[in-house]
Amino acid sequence: MEPLIHIKDVTLAYDKEAILERVNLKIFQQDFIGVIGPNGGGKTTLLKAILGLLKPIQGELIFSDLIKKEKNPFGYLPQVRHIDKKFPITVFDVIRSGNLSKKRNGANKKVEKEKAEFLLEEMGISAIKNQAIGELSGGQMQRVFLCRALISDPKILILDEPDTFVDNRFEGELYEKLRVLNDKMGILLVSHDVGTISSYVKTIACVNKHLHYHLSNTITNEQLEAYNCPIQIISHGDVPHTVLKEHSH
Amino acid sequence: MQELLELFTYDFFQKAFLSAIFASISCGIIGTYIVSRRIVFISGGITHASFGGIGIAFFLGLNPLLGAIVFAVLSALGIQLFTHKAGIREDSSIAIWWSLGMALGIIFVFITPGYTPNLMSYLFGNILTVTNSELWMMFALNVVILTFFSLFYRKVLYIAFDEEFAKASGIPVALYNYLLIILIALTVVLNIRVVGIILILSLLTIPQATANLFTKDFKKLIILSTLFAFLGTISGLLISYFANIPSGATIIFTLVIVFGLLRIYKYFR
Known part of the structure; x- marks a missing residue:
């Protein structure tokens, strides 16, 4: 093979x-x-x-x-210590950043949002969807980054x-x-x-x-x-x- | 109140009012990017380096703002070049361009024959003397920034948050970084007339710090800082007019007071 x-x-x-x-x-x-x-x-x-x-x-x-x-064959979860904890970004936006499909039309956006919701649900972190990245615990942050790595359906x-x-x-x-x-x-x-x-x-x-x-x-x-x-x-x-x-x- | 309304019938005040709006929008957006990405110091370097262009333009009898634009963009690219290609530490390359620009400015202003009348207004700003052509340039800048950020908002946000991840996802990160640093340079220079070289950093950071008290979302941060910047510039403008004190400094002072009061409010709430 x-x-x-x-x-x-x-x-x-x-x-x-x-x-x-x-x-x-x-x-x-x-x-x-x-x-x-x-x-x-x-x-x-x-x-x-x-x-x-x-x-x-x-x-x-x-x-x-x-x-x-x-386009995005790899799902990447980098070391969290390199992440700026004070950066003004929400959990939902972080997860969506893992998906960079070329065409950003309305249908793709909708699919992307649904996927993000699904992953949040699966990791059991739906409740923190709108929180800023800096407000999370270590475990929550790793879950978020795992969601970001998975949203593009990597190989x-x-x-x-x-x-x-x-x-x-x-x-x-x-x-x-x-x-x-x-x-x-x-x-x-x-x-x-x-x-x-x-x-x-x-x-x-x-x-x-x-x-x-x-x-x-x-x-x-x-x-x-x-x-x-x-x-x-x-x-x-x-x-x-x-x-x-x-x-x- | 009567006196206040009467102000709006004056041509100079209408221009000042418009420049306050333009400055608030451009600084609200670009400042949020700068602060989030922690590149305030780079922006400071670019700002001060632009003084070299102002000095040379004075000497050659050209439009000082054009000289400033050329120098700001050159130093922005120069800082990147020194840091990434020549292997100089980033803060050192910023300091080099910062002081080189100031030095050139001082030399050329000194050897320019006669008196350089507007020098102070470039250093400390004077929103009450903004000209028509400067107003048009500020308007054009606002159009460019608003277009750029509405088209590439997500990419800009993702690159700013996690550059390496963005690179791994195939975004042309270097290209965006260069475009954004040029936008920073233009924003800084075209707002010099509002608060001046020495004070412009505050318009890019204080409204953001104030907005950050209420939100940790990039988009909301942009909108709120624009509002706070507008509040600060307008109140500063009015205070400076009625109290007859320098407008640039008054605007900054107002911005800091607003920040301080809201910070205390947040603390006790």
């Missing part, structure tokens, strides 16, 4: 300083990839290359026809640390939601919380200047070391030596 995105021997750099070197990765429709790695290791940089925000200095990204024919959902500033309950809900969404779209999820995402993702990409693709959702400390991918160890459960759940071959 043809991958939606084929990242082929790609090197990414800011001001000629390479952040990621010779990265290879194929992303398919049914994928749910957890992207982990230390701060500054290049996780966000990788996402930016996929989104077309950063041109590779070497290698290429090959998109399938399914991706190319869409691939790209999430950059959607678990920052949220409580445990929302985190669980979010990952359950992603699992359901995964039936319809590929998902790329950057997270610090390796322990929690491991039970939801299907595969793991360890990113630290290089990318090591791990075709399983379980990974041991030794493997992380072998991948040269030191990450903050947050142990969940009572298995102190493994970061994620143990292999059960």
Whole structure:
């Protein structure tokens, strides 16, 4: 099967300083990839290359026809810490900003508004529709940004640390939601919380200047070391030596 | 009251009244964009840099506002160029253009033979001496801004809120940024006659701060700041006329008082 995105021997750099070197990765429709790695290791940089925000200095990204024919093939949820919390914009407008269909006629607008209403309903945040973005809690804000990412019916959902500033309950809900969404779209999820995402993702990409693709959702400390991918160890459960759940071959 | 109505029969007052309306609309819209996007300092740089154009125009015997427009647009583009292409920190490149413009202005005003009569009105504004041609230019600017914002309102809003997301969605962000910075430059320069180079920033920020007390929605912010700007300019205009004090400064003072009173009102409510 043809991958939606084929990242082929790609090197990414800011001001000629390479952040990621010779990265290879194929992303398919049914994928749910957890992207982990230390701060500054290049996780966000990788996402930016996929989104077309950063041109590779070497290698290429090959998109399938399914991706190319869409105007908005990616649903993007950026890190919330970059959002200006004082910006005068309502939740409803933020969600609608995810949909930029070329023709903005009355019918399209109506569909867009209905879609936004539907997503608000589905995330259980209809009540905050007209509030300003700065008045929300961390969990509410992440829900809003998830709605914005989903309104364009993306082929691939790209999430950059959607678990920052949220409580445990929302985190669980979010990952359950992603699992359901995964039936319809590929998902790329950057997270610090390796322990929690491991039970939801299907595969793991360890990113630290290089990318090591791990075709399983379980990974041991030794493997992380072998991948040269030191990450903050947050142990969940009572298995102190493994970061994620143990292999059960 | 009689005296007030009589004012409207005077030609100079009709012009002042119209410029107050035009200034309120252009500053209400552009100011909301500037404040939301936190680029007040860039706008300050552009404003002060335009003084260089005024100085050179004085020296060459041209229309000072035309010189100011050229300098404002050049410095707006120059700041972008310095920041994004030459790798100079943004606040430093703003300061460089800011002071370069002022310096050139001072040099050329100094070497211009004779007395430069209107210099003060460019620095501090004088809404009571706005000319017909300036009024037409302000009108044209208002038409351009209103058209631009009604056609591209959503894109402007989305870019201002989250530039990277807009870029990822395929909006030509750089193009919009350049167009908007040019609109800022034009707004600043054409409103110089109302409150002057030194004071124009206030017309772009105080009404917005006041409006922000009541709404956090971009569109409502535009409408409310336009209203507050109009309230401030008109009351300032009348006070300055009757008390015989400089109009620009009076307008700013009125705007601040209105903001202060409403802020206190919000606090106790």
